[in-house]
Amino acid sequence: MSHDLEPLDPAKGAWDTKEMGRRRFLEVTFWSVTSVVTVGVVGSGGRFLVGNSLEPRTANWVQIGKIAELKVGAVNRVNYAMKATDAWREVEQKGALYAYTADGASYTVLDGSCTHLGCIVQWAASENRFRCPCHAAEFTREGEVMSGPPPKALGRLETKIQDGALFARI
Numbered sequence: 119m120s121h122d123l124e125p126l127d128p129a130k131g132a133w134d135t136k137e138m139g140r141r142r143f144l145e146v147t148f149w150s151v152t153s154v155v156t157v158g159v160v161g162s163g164g165r166f167l168v169g170n171s172l173e174p175r176t177a178n179w180v181q182i183g184k185i186a187e188l189k190v191g192a193v194n195r196v197n198y199a200m201k202a203t204d205a206w207r208e209v210e211q212k213g214a215l216y217a218y219t220a221d222g223a224s225y226t227v228l229d230g231s232c233t234h235l236g237c238i239v240q241w242a243a244s245e246n247r248f249r250c251p252c253h254a255a256e257f258t259r260e261g262e263v264m265s266g267p268p269p270k271a272l273g274r275l276e277t278k279i280q281d282g283a284l285f286a287r288i
């Protein structure tokens with residue numbers, strides 16, 4: 119009596135190459151998504167543990183100029199560069215501020231960094247507005263968004279007057 123197995127039907131035994139391709143695709147997709155999610159969770163968890171230690175810790179007062187020299191109604195630009203300290207190192211911080219007074223008694227200082235991606239906005243006096251050169255955003259003199267992609271108004275800084283000079287806190 120013979121116990122030989124029946125030969126396999128070649129059609130049933132063949133690898134389904136389409137199915138293998140789909141499985142491989144699903145595997146790669148699964149591991150890619152898992153990696154991205156893991157990096158995101160670990161990254162945000164790490165950020166939470168570190169807290170705001172990556173941000174500059176010290177607020178700095180920047181002198182804008184003598185108030186006697188600030189012309190009423192004019193928008194004055196002040197560029198600044200300074201050392202700021204974060205948790206473990208000194209970094210150079212650069213930017214531009216815009217200061218004006220409508221009455222010679224109260225002062226407004228705006229951070230010139232666009233709230234979209236941080237380009238420095240330019241004051242267009244003839245149009246009475248700020249323009250961002252990067253993506254054509256426009257802001258009012260008060261810093262409110264008129265058009266373009268910025269999500270919010272220009273930053274308005276705390277000010278003080280000391281020894282006849284205007285300072286802004288950045």
Ligand code: FES
Pocket residue numbers: 232233234235236237250251252253254255266267268
């Ligand atoms: S950086 Fe100003 S509009 Fe994009």
